[in-house]
Amino acid sequence: MKTSSLVSQRTMAVVIISLVSAIAALLLIAFIQQPVHDNALREVVFANLDKTGVSNPVTAVLLNYRAFDTYLEFAVFLCVAVAVLPYVLDVQLPKQKLSAESQVLAIAKIFVPLSILMAGYLLWIGSTQPGGAFQAASLLAGCLVLLSLANVRTIDFSTARSRFLLSGGLLAFIVVNIVVFSQTFCFITLPQNIAGSLILFIEFFATFAVSASLFLCFESIHKGHL
């Protein structure tokens, strides 16, 4: 009995190892057979950069050339937020008073204002240099995580305001594109003269939406019931 189970285990191991090696070999062959990457798109991006309203090529691709992809990404974030929302809705709030200062709170008091400042800087600088909404959002989410670990109440996800916060990026994108479409009849194409400010408008709301979604994911595990 014992030997037969041992044998079947060994055959299973052989099957698994051969399958994994076969997939790895296929991936390697696919990787080698890929044509050499030519930077044809790079020249197109740089040639039309002055029409996008921003001078950072990454932001131009994310929010102007390929705005629809980013728009769908915001929608995915919203779906994730909706999926994990039930875990935090009827959780008891922390009863612990803040009078007894914890170590985490002492750290949070120093780092949270600095991180908020840095997030604002990253959001603003995103139009000319590396940075942007996602980086700022991850910094803000880090702040919220730190505050949550220090037992500070930050966002009450049962209120309607927090729902607007979570869907803010998508709403801003939809509103901007409906207004632009009603004026110019171009679908998801920002007019050249105000593209920069429209991108900043969308990024502003997207920052809060993404950071709230990321924080909600953390909170659903940290405070949520099992």
Add this chain to the structure above:
Amino acid sequence: MAIDLWIDVILCLSVLFVASSIFLVKNTFSAIVLFICLGLVVMFCWIRLNAIDVAIAEAAIGSGLTGAMLIAAWRKLAFNESGDQPDEQKEKSE
């Protein structure tokens, strides 16, 4: 030139080393810490590829927030395995 190449080789090897050691350690907590380390090593790779914004996102989301989530989940798992403490609390609250 040669130093650049050696930095790249060391980064590639360390990514493979850290990633494989995640699967080889038995302890869950060590695996989580190694995952966070992997995020930081990958962040250096992105910096070498001149993608600073991806590096920032990788450091903050890939290792920071995901690491925090994994550690929170690990705490819950450890809590549940250690005894009936959380269940009693739940009954009291209900």
